[in-house]
Amino acid sequence: MATLAVTRPPFGGFSFENCKRNAVIEGEVNKVGCSLPAARKTGTTICGVIFKDGVVLGADTRATEGMVVADKNCSKIHYISPNIYCCGAGTAADTEMTTQIISSNLELHSLSTGRLPRVATANRMLKQMLFRYQGYIGAALVLGGVDCNGPHLYSIYPHGSTDKLPYVTMGSGSLAAMAVFEDRYKPDMEEEDAKRLVRDAIAAGIFNDLGSGSNIDLCVITKSKVDYIRPHDEVNKKGIRETLMFRRLSFPEYIFMKHMGKAFQMVTVIIQDEEQLFMCVELHST
Amino acid sequence: MAAPAAMIPYFGQQMSSKNDLVPDWTRQEVSTGTTIMAVEYDGGVVIGADSRTTTGAYIANRVTDKLTPIHDRIFCCRSGSAADTQAIADVVTYHLNVHSGVIELDEPPLVETAANLFRASCYRYREELTAGILVAGWGGGRVLSSSPPVAVGGSGSTYIYGFMDSNYKPGLNKDQCLELTAAALSLAMERDGSSGGVVRLATISEEGVERRVILGNQLPKFSSH
Numbered sequence: 360m361a362t363l364a365v366t367r368p369p370f371g372g373f374s375f376e377n378c379k380r381n382a383v384i385e386g387e388v389n390k391v392g393c394s395l396p397a398a399r400k401t402g403t404t405i406c407g408v409i410f411k412d413g414v415v416l417g418a419d420t421r422a423t424e425g426m427v428v429a430d431k432n433c434s435k436i437h438y439i440s441p442n443i444y445c446c447g448a449g450t451a452a453d454t455e456m457t458t459q460i461i462s463s464n465l466e467l468h469s470l471s472t473g474r475l476p477r478v479a480t481a482n483r484m485l486k487q488m489l490f491r492y493q494g495y496i497g498a499a500l501v502l503g504g505v506d507c508n509g510p511h512l513y514s515i516y517p518h519g520s521t522d523k524l525p526y527v528t529m530g531s532g533s534l535a536a537m538a539v540f541e542d543r544y545k546p547d548m549e550e551e552d553a554k555r556l557v558r559d560a561i562a563a564g565i566f567n568d569l570g571s572g573s574n575i576d577l578c579v580i581t582k583s584k585v586d587y588i589r590p591h592d593e594v595n596k597k598g599i600r601e602t603l604m605f606r607r608l609s610f611p612e613y614i615f616m617k618h619m620g621k622a623f624q625m626v627t628v629i630i631q632d633e634e635q636l637f638m639c640v641e642l643h644s645t
Numbered sequence: 646m647a648a649p650a651a652m653i654p655y656f657g658q659q660m661s662s663k664n665d666l667v668p669d670w671t672r673q674e675v676s677t678g679t680t681i682m683a684v685e686y687d688g689g690v691v692i693g694a695d696s697r698t699t700t701g702a703y704i705a706n707r708v709t710d711k712l713t714p715i716h717d718r719i720f721c722c723r724s725g726s727a728a729d730t731q732a733i734a735d736v737v738t739y740h741l742n743v744h745s746g747v748i749e750l751d752e753p754p755l756v757e758t759a760a761n762l763f764r765a766s767c768y769r770y771r772e773e774l775t776a777g778i779l780v781a782g783w784g785g786g787r788v789l790s791s792s793p794p795v796a797v798g799g800s801g802s803t804y805i806y807g808f809m810d811s812n813y814k815p816g817l818n819k820d821q822c823l824e825l826t827a828a829a830l831s832l833a834m835e836r837d838g839s840s841g842g843v844v845r846l847a848t849i850s851e852e853g854v855e856r857r858v859i860l861g862n863q864l865p866k867f868s869s870h
Contacts, residue, residue: 375773483735490732493773494674514705520675520727522698522706534703 375493402570404532405435405446406560407503407512408544409525410553413581414503414510417557418446419532419565420590421572428572434589436578440465440476441585443504444578445485448530449517450497457498461485478504478511482521490519499529505582532564532571539563554579558592565594605640615640673701674726676775678839680801680830681711681722683781684813684822685794689850690781691819693826694722695801695834696842707842712856716741718849719759719782724799726775733776737762756784783849797829801837805829819848823857831864 388395405418418435421428437445437458443465447454461484469476482502489496500515514527526544528536539560548556554577564571574590602618608627613636617624630636681694694711697704711723713734719741723730740762741754760780767776777798795813797805808829817825827844834840844859 486728486731487735490728494728516675516700516705516728518674518726518728520698520731522709524706524708 402532402568402572403435403448403530404528404536404561404564404568404571405448405501405530406528406533406536406540406557406564407446407501407526408540408548408553408557409503409510409512410548410550412510412550413505413579414512415550415553415557416444416446416501416503416578416580417561417591418576419561419571420574420576421565421570422451423570431573432590434576436576436587436589438462439481439502439504440469442475442506442580443478443481443502444580444585444587445481445503446501446529448499448501448533453496453498454500457485457488457496458500461488475506477506477508478502478513479506482511482513482515482523485515486519486521489515489517494518501527501529503580505580510580528560528564530564530571532561532568535563535567536560550579550581554591562592562594603640675700675705675728676726676839678801678837679711679724679799680797680805680833680837680840681724681777681779681799682795682797682802682805682809682826682829683722683779684817684826685781686817686819686822688819689783689848691822691826691846691848692720692722692779692781693830693844693846694799695830695840696845697840698727699839704841709842710845712845712847714738714854715759715780716754716782718753718851718854719756719780719784720847720849720854721759721763722779722781722798724777729774730776730778733763733766733774733778736766754784756780756782758784781849783851799840801833801840804836805833808832819850823848827859828865828867832867834864835867 385395402421402423403419407414407416416436420432420435422430422433433451435446435448435454437447437455439445439458439462445458447458461481464484465476465481468480481504485500485502489498494517497517499517502513502515504511511523512525512527513521513523514529515521525546526540528540539556543556557577558575561575565573565575573595575592575594577586577588577591579586579588599619603615604618605613605615607613613628613630615626615628675698678697678699679695683690683692692712696707696709696711698706698709713721713723715721715734715738721734723734737759741759759782763778763780767774767778779796779798793813793815795809797809812825823846826846830844834844843861844864846857846859848855
């Protein structure tokens, strides 16, 4: 029987062959005085909520590498199928590749069945793959979508356990986001209320968790449409630096220039003496 | 039972401990701390569980359903690692459907068959798994599972052995069993940090399965404070 999966699953049982090798490598590396490279982690706040007609998924956009922000605007809401999207927290590469593999397999499966894929199918494929790797794939996911049975929302942990709930949060900022949900979640919300709730939950994560930051991305999935809003809210806009310059053209004319990002203002002033010059500088620097 | 999976993941957690931004509990394995129990009566079996799943000190799911259907009238109560028990339950459900689907039987599968399938998986991978499972159901003829026909499991079960020993009497009917189960689970949830939330009950008999939820504020109270 031909299999339609892109990756071929190994034959029965678990394989722990590489664990000993990894331990040896770590030992050797530490002996030399170095440390193994840290994987880039998406500190992250991701969440999802089910409302009257569908699902709203939300995510922040910061990717960290140790204590440094590696990417200020990374996209954490991944495409799985036209009606299913998945937010990913944990190791950035793991979430990216895992969602791509399952998206691929799900498309083949959908062609084989001739139907739009179900969220439960995506959930099962993800949990079985993560369980096979016993937690070594550091991908914590929030999977949401709308299928023939209505809207569904799952949270999937790196070891392969899943929970099916009306509202979920994951990532380092999940406690802050969950606090917002526990306070304001109501069943059967309208779309605008749900979007506002998710936006506030992610904002709570961004402002109260060091590993989350930058902007808020939203994805609204209903039976008829998918709105991928990136960014929905730029809560951490980079400030514009102001520089004030002045130059003497020909005594007593001075030209003042104020640089603000790409724009600048220019003003020509006649100055009689030093004191007036200082006053002018003060005036123009506000 | 709140221990993460046994030997190997040790190194994985050491590597990522250098990153201070991501807190510790995000890397803990999800475990169903738990109190689960099953009580047999003449005509069926009552099973019950709490609803708390934890990752370290954080409650990942406060309304978990730990009573997982394996077949129409066979359920399992899960305790231990959430991922391990969900995976085993899925595998056994698949095998049981193949068993009764491919091998055409006139009657539904026996609870003993399901229990043996669980035992096969749990024993074969006993070094790698952390799972404590109660299998209960109605499978054709009545099989006397243990004497007394009561089973408790999970981290919270230690707090209610005394209660069960003193309060269980043979010959209870369905409603008395339900009351006993609800009371025992409430007591365990009160004392065990890894158990809590709501009480989920299910009654499995020849007529079918009846499910019930007792919310936190409706639980039987035992102490005045």
